[in-house]
Amino acid sequence: MVYPLGQGRAWLAALFLTFSLPVLAKNDLALNDKDYFEKPGLNVLVFSNWYDGLFSDSKTSGVELIHHGERTVTNGDVRLNATPEQWDMTPLFKERKVNHADQSIEAFLHYPDQQFDFSIKVTKNAAGVRLTVNLPKALPKSLEGKAGFNLEFLPAAYFHKSFLMDDTAGGFPVYPTGLKEINGKADPIALAQGQHLVFAPEDVERRVSIQSTSAPLELYDGRGKAQNGWFVVRSKIPANKTGTVIEWQIDAATVKNWIRKPMIAHSQVGYHPAQKKVAVIELDARDKKIQKANLVKINADGTRQTVLSGKPKRWGKYLRYEYHHFDFSSIQAPGLYAITYGDQETHSFRIDKKVYQAAWHPTLDMYLPVQMDHVTVNESYRIWHGASHLDDALQAPVNHEHFDLYAQGPTTDTQFKPGEHIPGLNIGGWYDAGDYDIRTQTQYDVVNTLVTAWETFVPTNDKFGLRRDTTSVDYARKFVDLHTADGKPDILQQIEHGTLALIAQHRAVGHAIPGIVEAHIDQYHHLGDGVTKTDNLIYDPEMGELETNGFKSGKFDDRWAFTSKSSSLNYGSAAALAAASRALKGFNDELAQECLVTAKKVWSEEQAKAKPDLFKFGNTTGGKLEHEQLKAATELLITTGEAKYAQAVERLLSEVEFAFNASWFIRAAPAMNDAFRSALRTKALAYREQLNEVESKNPFAVPITEGGWAGSGAVIRYALNNYYIHKAFPDVVSRESVLQGLNFLYGTHPAHNLSLVSNVGTRSKEVAYGMNRADFSFISGGIVPGILILKPDYPENHEDWPFFWGRMSMWLI
Secondary structure: OEEEOOOHHHHHHHHHHHHHOOOEOOOOOEEOOOOOEEEOOEEEEEOOOOOOOOOOOOOOOEEEEEEOOEEEEEEEEEEOOOOOOOOOOOOEEEEEEEEOOOOEEEEEEEEHHHOEEEEEEEEEOOOOEEEEEEEOOOOOHHHOOOOEEEEEEOHHHHOOOEEEEOOEEEEOOOOOOOOEEEOOOEEEOOOEEEOEEEEOOOOOOOOEEEEEOOOOEEEEEHHHOOOOOOEEEEEEOOOOOOEEEEEEEEEEOOEOOOOOOOEEEOOOOEEOOOOOOEEEEEEEOOOOOOOOEEEEEEOOOOOEEEEEEEOOEEEEEEOOEEEEEEEOOOOOOOEEEEEEEOOEEOOOEEEOOOOOOOOOHHHHHHHHHHOEOOOEEEEOOEEEEOOOOOOOOEEOOOOEEOOOOOEEOOOOOOOOOOOOEOOOOOOOOEOOOOOOOEEHHHHHHHHHHHHHHHHHHOOOOOOOOOOOOOEEEEOOOOEEEEOOOOOOOHHHHHHHHHHHHHHHHHHHHOOOOOEEEOOOHHHHOOOOOHHHHOOOOEEOOOOOOOOEOOOEEOOOOOOEEEOOOEHHHHHHHHHHHHHHHHHOOOOOHHHHHHHHHHHHHHHHHHHHOOOOOEOOOOOOOOOOHHHHHHHHHHHHHHHHOOHHHHHHHHHHHOOOOHHHHHHHHHHHHHHOOHHHHHHHHHHHHHHHHHHHHHHHOOOOOOOOOOOOOOOHHHHHHHHHHHHHHHHHOOOOOOOHHHHHHHHHHOOOOOOOOOEOEOOOOOOEOOOOEOOOHHHOOOOOOOEOOOOEEEOOOEEEOOOOOOOOHHHHEOEOO
């Protein structure tokens, strides 16, 4: 891995001359009006973003580098481990001072439990930036040898590249090997140590030089402890010192006058002949040469014909890029096409009346069944996973805050004691995103979505083919076989599977619960086959750890059920059960009847309460109370037609935000009176004004959110709401407001033009945060959260690193 050069610094100097001088740019780095350092090919961010609280570490904070358009360096901060993991301690942010006069940014932070305060200051100088760590008081004794300044480099950006530490060379491994030694515990071994480290000296677009004037530099491979680790450069903070305790000079090479290549955002799936067709061309803000865009038709013999050409129309600046629109709506002839702009060309896409007809197949055929818990899932010669979590679940302890956004309140709200097995929860449900927990809110949202799809399209002679049957489900054998028909509509089998998980909660404890999740973090971050997470035997604390009788064992590997009452969850669950009762009628009549009885019981009990159960924690205890109540009232009204549910829907129309809940009100409308429908139209007209504003905010004409979780979900909800409003009031909201949402998912979005639905479209996400992310792979039909907007202006979504959970997690639609 590391070997002495033998030629001293002369070889190093020659290397730099060979690779650098013809293309190196001068250091015209400067603080811009968005308060980060900028020059062509390089941005240096200093705490523009902070850990968002969703998890401790999302790789989006501290000192960061955006190098030739890619964010390759992050987490420049004082940490207490050489290779910290996702849940390791992070400091608290206090304030940030930006000084344009002396071209510096200084962030002030502290570790309150250790009473440790420090600042990190970055100042522009002649070569690059000078970074210092500054202490008003000496490092606490408890942190000596532990605290250090870390800077993390994206592994995928440095695969197949080299490094130089002083006069010693090494290479970055694609897979971590030999990175630990055992000294009572597993510790990372430094790949190299010294005073001057150069990343990728052979590649000007990735070359970064770090020189320490004091504490030595240490280079680690963080993947030795966790697959989502990065390459880490670190200097330990010396003991018994104050003031400037660490000083680094950081220089990143840049290509002279570098300009990011244009990106042509378009639908990888293609377009219906009659729909609006607009490609969005994303340009570097310094790219002033606007070129012609061309729509090229590709013929069967390989010949190409330009069918439309012209300069795209400028939309303006959004975030850090300039955008132009290339409208080719006039072209309606079916066929295979590509778009060119300058020397860039898209992959081929279709214009065809049937372009959307099969786009949903991978999600139903593959993603949903692969995510099914409590069953073995087989695909031809491959087992996706065994029948996992058959030991579900133990009652969670009271007053306990879990590491994954679950919490148990002061009581169990059940008849079970903490740690006691709750029978009957080992059925149904889908794995959550890139994890294995059963999050109730996800379960009922998916059930509702599948039921509305079934009821919307099947009655119209099923022209969209929702009776599709490509999966066999055998509950008696706990076996699911993909690509094998069993004579039953797959969508109904998926509705049944989600419903079984929901009804099991009501059977077991009498109400909906936040969910079921691993008790231990080493189980939680497990990757691979879910059946290997537990022994599938119910935990018995009276047994020894290795003792078993074939039904129970003394191994505490069972999941916890978090059971605190939440009226929001209860209403949301009741809504899905009421909806499922309709879809399952004639398919599983016994379950359908139980679902309706349970949903009506939940409504009556919740309505009878003096005050609702308002337990809230993370994102596991339901949405806003009135929103979830609207869902339940709507589904029960559609199912029963009873006046009390209509009265609730009518009352909620004046209490609930229409924009977020339009689909529920419109679905309820056929069972409501004329006054309600008139009020609904008034709401829709007001929504149209809001929609105009939303669609004007960015060149993609969809709501792009800017939180710590990327925004595909908001775009999907927007498109669904617009679909229902369009169906009810076609003169108020056009179909294009629906299709813009699809276009966004299929590639018309910032940063790149890949479809955000794996295996849907010519080029789609092939690296995602699913259970197989350690293999740099994906699950067909999964939707990723998408484009994350990092403050102040950087849209990001990687295809080379699957461990960004906030933008890569594979969703349950």
